Structure formats: structure tokens, C-alpha cells
Amino acid sequence: MNVKMPYTKPLNQDNSKLQSEVISLFKSGDLKWNTGQNVQEKKEGLNYIIQGLRKMELWIEREYDEKKKQLQLQYYSRREEASKRLDTLEKYEKGEVVQDSNGNAGNHQQQQKKQGDKDQKSEFSNALSEAIVKDKPNVKWTDIAGLEGAKSALQEAVLLPIKFPDFFEGARTPWKGILMYGPPGTGKTFLAKACATEAEGTFFSVSSADLISKYVGESEKLIKTLFSMAREQKPSIIFIDEIDSMCGARGEGQNDSSRRVITEFLVQMQGVGHDDKGVLVLGATNLPWALDTAIRRRFEKRIYIPLPDVKAREFMIQNSLKKNKTTLTQEQFEDLAIKTEEYSGSDISVFVRDAVYEPVRKLQSAKKFKQISVDGQLKWTPVADNEEGTPKSFMELNQGDIAIPDVCYNDFLLALKKSKKSVSKDQLGEFERWTKEFGQEG
Ligand SMILES: Nc1ncnc2c1ncn2[C@@H]1O[C@H](COP(=O)(O)OP(=O)(O)OP(=O)(O)O)[C@@H](O)[C@H]1O
Numbered sequence: 188m189n190v191k192m193p194y195t196k197p198l199n200q201d202n203s204k205l206q207s208e209v210i211s212l213f214k215s216g217d218l219k220w221n222t223g224q225n226v227q228e229k230k231e232g233l234n235y236i237i238q239g240l241r242k243m244e245l246w247i248e249r250e251y252d253e254k255k256k257q258l259q260l261q262y263y264s265r266r267e268e269a270s271k272r273l274d275t276l277e278k279y280e281k282g283e284v285v286q287d288s289n290g291n292a293g294n295h296q297q298q299q300k301k302q303g304d305k306d307q308k309s310e311f312s313n314a315l316s317e318a319i320v321k322d323k324p325n326v327k328w329t330d331i332a333g334l335e336g337a338k339s340a341l342q343e344a345v346l347l348p349i350k351f352p353d354f355f356e357g358a359r360t361p362w363k364g365i366l367m368y369g370p371p372g373t374g375k376t377f378l379a380k381a382c383a384t385e386a387e388g389t390f391f392s393v394s395s396a397d398l399i400s401k402y403v404g405e406s407e408k409l410i411k412t413l414f415s416m417a418r419e420q421k422p423s424i425i426f427i428d429e430i431d432s433m434c435g436a437r438g439e440g441q442n443d444s445s446r447r448v449i450t451e452f453l454v455q456m457q458g459v460g461h462d463d464k465g466v467l468v469l470g471a472t473n474l475p476w477a478l479d480t481a482i483r484r485r486f487e488k489r490i491y492i493p494l495p496d497v498k499a500r501e502f503m504i505q506n507s508l509k510k511n512k513t514t515l516t517q518e519q520f521e522d523l524a525i526k527t528e529e530y531s532g533s534d535i536s537v538f539v540r541d542a543v544y545e546p547v548r549k550l551q552s553a554k555k556f557k558q559i560s561v562d563g564q565l566k567w568t569p570v571a572d573n574e575e576g577t578p579k580s581f582m583e584l585n586q587g588d589i590a591i592p593d594v595c596y597n598d599f600l601l602a603l604k605k606s607k608k609s610v611s612k613d614q615l616g617e618f619e620r621w622t623k624e625f626g627q628e629g
């Protein structure tokens with residue numbers, strides 16, 4: 188007998204307990220927030236609301252379809268509101284003497300929580316230890332072409348507060364979040380490497396892939412651990428590359444885990460209940476418009492990293508040829524810089540690499556060679572087919588007997604024909620629009 192099982196939806200778990208917890212957390216939070224007489228009380232209120240948001244995340248994950256959508260909307264407006272309150276709190280803090288947080292930390296529940304946090308931390312800090320940059324990447328400020336605005340903003344944020352902490356008091360607080368955005372290949376990651384090289388203190392470099400775990404709940408814990416490690420080892424910089432893939436804007440596509448990640452991020456960046464001094468978050472993205480609005484606001488300084496201008500391109504070409512012999516004149520360098528308009532930094536490095544290969548290609552395809560004297564030694568160098576020379580193939584020669592021709596202007600012209608720029612006008616337009624609205628020219 189063929190018994191057909193009727194289709195059943197998975198059982199909708201009983202969410203009423205979660206629901207009432209969420210409601211009561213929000214209620215107490217709002218009450219404390221609205222009636223709180225000082226920063227500490229308002230903070231407590233906000234902490235309830237954040238706990239409520241976390242519970243609500245769990246709740247949303249357990250709901251289906253219509254109900255889920257409806258809850259998401261409520262969740263987003265709650266979170267937006269919480270994020271604004273975080274801003275307000277910060278303003279209060281600047282104007283008021285902040286109370287010693289130890290003063291209130293005596294109760295049992297909190298101590299228990301602290302112990303739990305500790306256990307969890309060691310587990311996750313192992314996973315994150317690789318993120319700490321121990322060997323300086325050896326990129327100097329002087330290796331970076333152009334981007335003067337961005338360089339000085341970063342120096343202001345990264346070097347000065349560490350070197351001269353006393354300058355930063357009162358309203359002159361160091362930046363807590365800096366976002367670098369711009370088309371691909373313009374040097375965002377490169378700038379971060381320069382910060383790691385030049386800044387004292389601990390540098391954490393993580394990509395979103397390191398922080399997004401497929402296990403429910405682990406991503407938030409990783410982020411939490413990351414920030415608490417940074418706080419322990421301050422002064423420190425947390426660099427998060429391609430942050431858009433982690434903190435993308437809300438919407439239909441936003442899944443449960445990224446929602447939790449964003450909340451954790453907001454909490455950690457604002458530092459409710461902990462001292463944030465000495466921790467700078469540096470983000471990079473080439474999709475700034477994809478960032479969640481609350482996250483965007485946390486990055487107080489948003490610096491546009493544009494395509495290199497003609498001077499910067501000339502510097503890049505010249506700088507990347509430092510270790511190769513060339514016959515190029517200053518005018519020819521300038522000319523190449525003009526010819527590479529709208530190339531990004533990485534387009535240029537590909538272009539230069541292609542050009543410096545030309546002499547090797549000449550060698551491979553040469554049918555005739557002639558002998559020249561290099562440092563008193565006779566060596567074979569390829570000649571063009573229509574020139575005088577001894578017929579040979581480079582395969583017959585030993586490496587020590589060959590003189591590779593110097594890179595010449597013509598090699599660059601050949602490479603230019605093959606190279607392409609990778610950023611389109613449309614893309615640039617989008618960046619400029621976004622900069623007008625939210626950014627700052629770098
Ligand atoms: N301003 C610059 N000065 C010197 N070199 C640069 C500059 N911009 C880019 N480059 C070169 O291009 C390469 C790629 O740059 P980088 O990885 O920093 O780009 P990015 O902005 O992070 O791009 P993406 O958005 O795709 O991650 C660098 O390794 C460097 O060689």
C-alpha cells in the first residue's frame with residue numbers, strides 16, 4: 188500500500204516566550220532611557236534595548252514568511268532608533284563626566300556573565316590571532332602616489348593620537364572610525380598597509396571572510412572578541428577590508444546572520460559600557476552605497492580614494508621601475524602618465540609589468556644577436572631582424588652570457604596597446620555622487 192504523507196510545514200516553534208521577553212526588554216529600556224538622569228542610567232536603558240534586539244533576531248529567525256517580514260520592519264526601525272540613541276549618548280558623554288563603570292558592576296549576574304565571556308574569548312582569540320599583523324608589511328607613506336588628503340587624514344587619525352596623546356583632549360577627540368572608499372585598485376588596501384607599517388601599536392587586519400562564520404552566532408562572537416582584544420592591546424587599529432560584504436544594507440536579501448553582525452558591530456564600535464579610547468576602526472570598500480546606514484554613520488570620516496591624477500601616475504610608473512634599467516627620459520615618463528588617463532593604480536602596475544616583460548620577449552623571439560661590453564665583460568644582446576648580427580637562439584646561450592636590453596619607451600607603447608582600464612565612467616559618476624552626499628575628497 189502506498190501511503191502518501193501529507194505535506195506539513197515544519198512546526199512553528201512557540202515564540203511567545205521570546206516575544207514577551209523582547210517586549211519587556213524594550214519597555215524597560217525605553218523607560219530607563221526616557222527617565223534616566225545621567226549617562227550611566229541612559230546606558231543601562233540602551234543596554235536593555237540592545238539585548239532586546241538580540242532576542243528579536245532569534246525570534247525573527249524562527250518565524251515564517253509574512254510574520255517574518257513584518258517583524259523585520261519593526262526590527263529595523265528599532266535598530267535605527269537605537270543607533271541614533273547611541274549617537275546621543277556619545278554627545279552626553281562628551282559633555283558630562285563619565286562615571287566609573289566599576290562603580291555599578293558589583294552584582295552577581297554581571298560577574299557570572301564576565302566569567303562566561305572570558306571562556307569564550309580565549310576560544311575565539313585563537314581564531315583571531317592570525318589577524319594580528321606582526322610583521323610590518325613594509326609599505327611606506329612615500330610609496331603611495333598622490334592621495335595627499337587621505338594620507339594626512341590617516342596620519343592625523345593613526346599617528347598623532349599615539350605619539351602625542353596629550354594633544355587630544357576636550358572636543359579634540361581622535362577619530363574612531365575611518366572609511367576609505369573608491370573604485371577598485373586605487374590603493375585602499377595599500378594605504379592600510381602603510382598605516383600598519385608606520386603606526387605604533389597593534390594592527391589587526393581582518394577581511395569580512397574571517398569574521399563571517401557559517402555557524403550561527405559565531406560571527407558576533409568573533410567580532411566581540413576582536414574588539415576586546417583590540418581594547419586590551421591598545422593603542423590599536425582594526426582594519427576591515429571589503430566591509431560591504433559584512434555590513435551590507437538591509438533589505439530582502441539581508442540574511443539573519445548579517446543582521447546580527449551589524450548589531451554587534453554597532454555595539455562594539457560605539458563602545459557602550461567600555462572605554463573606546465585608543466581603538467581605531469579602519470574600513471575599506473568599493474561599494475560604499477551598499478553599507479548599512481547605521482554602520483555608515485559609525486565611520487565618522489569617509490574618505491574618497493579616487494583614481495590617480497597625472498602627477499600620481501607619473502610617480503607610480505617611475506617608482507615601480509626603480510629596480511629596472513630603463514632608457515626613458517623625463518618627458519617620456521610624463522607622456523606615459525598622460526596616455527594612461529583614467530587608469531587605476533593597479534591598472535598601472537599591470538601595465539608597467541607588461542612593459543618590463545617586453546625585453547624578455549625580444550630575447551625569446553630574436554633570431555640574431557650581437558656582442559656588447561657590459562662592465563668589461565662581453566655579452567650577447569638581441570638585435571632586430573633587419574640589423575647586423577650573428578644568427579642564434581637565446582636557448583643556446585647561458586644566462587651569464589646574455590645582456591637583457593634595457594626597458595625603452597617603445598616597450599611601453601607596445602604594452603599600452605594591450606592594456607585596458609578597469610573603471611568605467613559610470614562607476615566614477617556613482618562615486619562622485621556618493622561623495623557629494625556622504626563623503627570627503629581624499
Ligand atoms: N596610490 C597608489 N600608489 C602606489 N601604488 C598604488 C596606488 N594605488 C594602487 N597602487 C597599486 O595597485 C595595487 C592595488 O591596490 P590596492 O590593493 O590597494 O587597491 P584597492 O583600492 O584596495 O582595491 P580593491 O577595492 O579592489 O580592494 C597596489 O598593490 C599598488 O601596487
Ligand SMILES: [Mg+2]
Nearest residue numbers: 375376428471
Ligand atoms: Mg583592497
